[in-house]
Amino acid sequence: MVIDRNRQTTSSVMVHVMVALLPGLVVQVWLGDWRTLVVIGASTIGALLTEIVCTRSTRDLSDGSAAVTGLLIGLCLPATTPWFVCLVASIIAVAIAKHAFGGLGNNVFNPAMAGYAAVLLAYPALVVEFDTVSGATALEQLAHRGSTTIDEVSDSPAFGVFGAAMHEWINLAFLTGGLYLIAVRVISSLLPFCVIAGIGVTAFMLDDGGSSTSHGSPLFNWFAGGTMLAAFFIATDPVTSPSNRMGIVIYALGVGVLAMLIRKYSSWPDGFAFAVLLANCFVPLLERIGRPRTSTA
Amino acid sequence: MLERSSRAKPEFESIDWSELNSSTVLARIKDAGIIGMGGAGYPTAAKLASGLHYGTRHVIANGVECEPEVNADRSLMRQHLEDVLDGLRIVGRCLDCDRLTLAVSDRLTYRSFHESDIDEVSCEIVGDNPANGEERILIKTLFDHTIPSSEYPSQHGFVVLNVATLFAICEAVRDGYRPTDRVVTVFDEERWVDLATPIGNLQDAPAPVRLGSKATGTKVLADSALSLTTNAVARDHPERTRACIHCGWCDDVCPRSLPVESMLRAQQTHSRELDVDTHYDACFECGACVVACPSSIPLLDWIRQGKVAASTKRLKQRANERFERRNERVSRRLSEESSAREVRIQTPREW
Incomplete structure (x- = not known):
């Protein structure tokens, strides 16, 4: 047999992921704040250093998983986050969520989300998205709006053409990157589209046409907050998602539905970190439900 | 053209296979010690005897070499296609079966087969994926016939033989040679290697080695020797x-x-x-x-x-x-x- 030229290795998978993250990163820096670069730099360097300390060698850096973890944390954290908070997030991600559980392949929780959630809870005042142009983001405004209706809120400059201002373009860029990952066959299309379906269906059911409890249309929710980043880059982490079809569908729908419920019913503006971490808990269970059977032929 | 070391005089007398009877050929194959050279090493005489016993409808020459980065059978067919086909004809005559099929995954062999205008053998091209060379899957692909893993293909009227085995049969029956060498992919390069060559003699410096392809081979020591069933020697990483x-x-x-x-x-x-x-x-x-x-x-x-x-x-x-x-x-x-x-x-x- 002639070997497939498209053969992937763990390192090449991670390189594809970094390439796919580029458009989102560029849009985020261009439309937003240059300080995003500082945040991403601090978390990536933090993750790489922690990886070196934990493995006491530089051998495992080449698989790229630490770099991707740091990059994802940097993309999740708002641009105004102080650099030491980024460091704390990446140290928790790599040291506790990954290496304390046995290193690459053995972690139960998504390292990037564990680190991000930890600083979200530890430094709530420092990790608030507050962009210089429009004040609080659309999701922030929805979460803390009191009794105003969706139409009144959506007049604010935080809302864009079809999603949240600026975030709609960032989400579109991450969607493009995600489709690239599907095209080079690093991820399957099943998982991200189930996450998007979970968001869409839940948003549709919760959307009562614009009362003060409504949380916007499916379209708005797809292009607000971190939807596309989470659907294509975070939930698809192979280590912390099920590997059988049935499990993937349940897991991905769960992430979408939970994220949407957290957006609407909690005081957190965006719920992907917690949704992914909660869904991670069920992965060992899902692995057992949908185990493939042997064909006897 | 791969270089083959010269051999001594034939050990047996050659048999005129167009007028042979089955028992003479079976005895010759048994005497020459031919076993399945695709890798399983099943005694060929036993397989043919079972084919005679159950009655054979199809004889298939398996040239669907699909282990990753192994091209031993491919090179053999490119060099000695006519001898392989003679082996197939001998087996067909021996089992009194005239439906002979050569299954290949190599376009070059497929093309040269069709240029050479042979009508008693049909040639099928099969996709180059890792499972297609397995005989039950090959039969399923070619004839859409499912054979349960508890039964032999010969019980269903199919005899599947590797092309290297057929080449050895041809040399043993037609020319009277016992198989003493075979084409082996040695570190990504095909060549004729004498049997019982220690693996250590094939490499310059001792390094971990697998007998077989990179993916499917088994790890061995450097002084273990090459056998009839070895189609590749690969480095282990x-x-x-x-x-x-x-x-x-x-x-x-x-x-x-x-x-x-x-x-x-x-x-x-x-x-x-x-x-x-x-x-x-x-x-x-x-x-x-x-x-x-x-x-x-x-x-x-x-x-x-x-x-x-x-x-x-x-x-x-x-x-x-x-x-x-x-x-x-x-x-x-x-x-x-x-x-x-x-x-x-x-x-x-x-x-």
Whole structure:
């Protein structure tokens, strides 16, 4: 047999992921704040250093998983986050969520989300998205709006053409990157589209046409907050998602539905970190439900 | 053209195979010590005898070489296609079967076959994926006929022989040579190698080696020797292995839809929690999972370990059952004896 030229290795998978993250990163820096670069730099360097300390060698850096973890944390954290908070997030991600559980392949929780959630809870005042142009983001405004209706809120400059201002373009860029990952066959299309379906269906059911409890249309929710980043880059982490079809569908729908419920019913503006971490808990269970059977032929 | 070392005089007399009878040919194949050179090493004379016994409808020359980065059969066919076809004709005559098929995955051979205008053999081209060379899957692909894994293809009227085996048959019957060399892919390069050559003689510096392809070969010591069933010698790269990231690609590519990832985990963690023992025997070691694995994990090594562990477990279980039945038997006999004694003691004697 002639070997497939498209053969992937763990390192090449991670390189594809970094390439796919580029458009989102560029849009985020261009439309937003240059300080995003500082945040991403601090978390990536933090993750790489922690990886070196934990493995006491530089051998495992080449698989790229630490770099991707740091990059994802940097993309999740708002641009105004102080650099030491980024460091704390990446140290928790790599040291506790990954290496304390046995290193690459053995972690139960998504390292990037564990680190991000930890600083979200530890430094709530420092990790608030507050962009210089429009004040609080659309999701922030929805979460803390009191009794105003969706139409009144959506007049604010935080809302864009079809999603949240600026975030709609960032989400579109991450969607493009995600489709690239599907095209080079690093991820399957099943998982991200189930996450998007979970968001869409839940948003549709919760959307009562614009009362003060409504949380916007499916379209708005797809292009607000971190939807596309989470659907294509975070939930698809192979280590912390099920590997059988049935499990993937349940897991991905769960992430979408939970994220949407957290957006609407909690005081957190965006719920992907917690949704992914909660869904991670069920992965060992899902692995057992949908185990493939042997064909006897 | 690959260089072949010159050989001594033929050991046997050549047989005029157009007027042969089956028993002469079978005896010759047996004397020449020909075994399945595709890798399984099943004695060819036994396979043909079974084909005679059940009656053969199709003889298939298996040239669908699909182990990753092995091209031994391909080069053999490019160089000696006519001899391979003669081998196929000899087997067809011997089994009194005129439906002869050559299955290949190599376009070049397929094309040169069709240029050479042969009408008693048909040539089929089969996709180049890791499972297609397995004989049951090949029969399924070519004739849409399913053979359960508990039965031999010969019981269903199919005889599948590797092209290298057919070449050896042709040389043994037509020319009278015992097989003493074969084409082997040695470190990504095809060449004729004499049998029983120590592996160490093929490389400049000692390094870990696998007998067989990179994906499906078994790890061996440097002084183990080449055999008729060795189609490749490849370098082993244990240092490239990384941790399993549970991507599930191995599960996706498995032609038997085995839960490869769960099997690996069960082996690595010695867990008895997952009931995957039954899956090991279903694996026919095509190596598709090894090729797909992004972490370069030698999955087949683990699965082979699992096969051994599963069969040991079955043996233990059987021994245990035997032991328990024996204990039961002994205690029953003891209680029967003691109750008989009781009766004997209590029966009053007549005197």
